[in-house]
Amino acid sequence: MALGYLALVLHAHLPFVRHPESDYVLEEEWLYEAITETYIPLLQVFNGLKRDGVEFKMTMSMTPPLVSMLRDKLLQERYDEHLTKLEELIQKEIEHNQDNGHIKYLAEYYAQEFSEIRKVWEYYKGDLVTAFKEFQDSNNLEIITCGATHGYLPLMKMYPQAVWAQVEVACAHYEENFGTRPRGIWLPECAYYEGLERMLADAGLRYFLTDGHGLLYARPRPRFGTYAPIFTETGVAVFGRDHESSQQVWSSEVGYPGDPVYREFYKDIGWEADYDYIKPYIMPNGQRKNVGVKYHKITSRQAGLSDKALYDPYWANEKAAEHAGNFLYNRMQQIQHLAGIMQREPIVVSPYDAELYGHWWYEGPKFIDYLFRKAWFDQDTLYMIHLADYLKGHPNQQVAIPSQSSWGYKGFHEYWLNHTNAWIYPHLHKGAEKMINLATKEPEDELQWRALNQAARELLLAQSSDWAFIMRTGTMVPYAERRTKSHLLRLKKLEEDIWSGQIDSGWLEKVEAIDNIFPNINYRVYRPM
Incomplete structure (x- = not known):
């Protein structure tokens, strides 16, 4: 027992x-x-x-x-192309490293791994x-x-309809995909x-x-x-x-992930291989990036990237087994101790x-x-x-x-509300007010119905906590700022078009094709409960 x-x-x-x-x-x-x-x-x-x-x-x-x-069919197709390129690169790596025994061994290891990933991907048809x-x-x-777009709920609690939309749209979407609430x-x-x-x-x-x-x-x-x-x-x-x-x-x-035998995340051949050799596998503009092939281990916490030793999957696998055993042992000790104190499970x-x-x-x-x-x-x-x-x-x-x-x-809200990202919240709050007001309107025709639903999508997408998080971390900040602004600007145009009765159907169709999340959303979710 x-x-x-x-x-x-x-x-x-x-x-x-x-x-x-x-x-x-x-x-x-x-x-x-x-x-x-x-x-x-x-x-x-x-x-x-x-x-x-x-x-x-x-x-x-x-x-x-x-x-x-x-x-999403488009993203499935693009992932298939991404995986194909990865498979092509690793075959090139095997040929390129015929005289480098350990690198060749690692390249062959990755080739087998990518082949198994391909089998799973094709078995489930993506x-x-x-x-x-x-x-x-x-x-x-x-x-x-989770929340419909991972919106940070405590920072929108002054608009209960906005919180409710994050919760209810998520639950409805879950039911569409998993067959139950x-x-x-x-x-x-x-x-x-x-x-x-x-x-x-x-x-x-x-x-x-x-x-x-x-x-x-x-x-x-x-x-x-x-x-x-x-x-x-x-x-x-x-x-x-x-x-x-x-x-x-x-x-x-x-933490376990910092063990010296585990693979080093930050040392990737996309940054280190000869430029002309790796160029077909980096960004189209020629900028280097991670390509997903890494040959080195952490080695030590003090080692710089140039000092990293070569990775060995065998010993990393052994260490993962050891760490799993250690984690389980500690949980067993923890539970034995707690059960004695609590007199319950x-x-x-x-x-x-x-x-x-x-x-x-x-x-x-x-x-x-x-x-x-x-x-x-x-x-x-x-x-x-x-x-x-x-x-x-x-x-x-x-x-x-x-x-x-x-x-x-x-432990509270500081990471999502600070000097790097506080500027977004007055605009998000104004956007919530716009959407709550729009929710009172009954559509006059199919085009207006589509515009109202798209307005709801744009607010939800702007509210994603990921954008504030990225602004705080300082990585990919221009993208996070651009996404926040673009969704709010689309919401603003939709609101103006809806109240004026003059909806730009061509523009709406383009925006629907780009921000196509929640195809069955009903904007009335923003009405008072």
């Missing part, structure tokens, strides 16, 4: 980046890299576990922008959403939703404010996640801290992030960005594979469980009010 539970939760999200108006936009490659390095490797892990009789359980958010992009849904249907995976939601950036749970309950959601201090500072203080969920007065459950297990993976100082909730596994930490999917196998075969102290199954088996919990919180820097 197990003493407690471990719930691994992955947050799979990318901002909506789709540019049919251009032949090449670098930011579209965020999706292609994630497919190659995270999403398909995770599917390979899941398929391997099922094949070998390991009944794994995991919770995974798939945000509406990510689902929309994964199902529809990875259906692939993940299969594991939800077998109850191995609990897929949850979602049971849980990953609040964008785990950002919660008091009262939000009422909207979640109205949307039919059963639970959400916060950072640990969202539970630790709840009122009244939860008896079991983050090691049991609480129920809000609406009946919606709240799970809190466990700090100890998060630190073991996330921490830049002591604790649950340790370990949430992470999905892209940590594979994209940032190349060996991350192997770590997950080993973790599930070791938990299944090598111990009986804990069950690995997803959150929906836990609630089904534990319907009675303490009632409390969570604390306002996020999982960002300093």
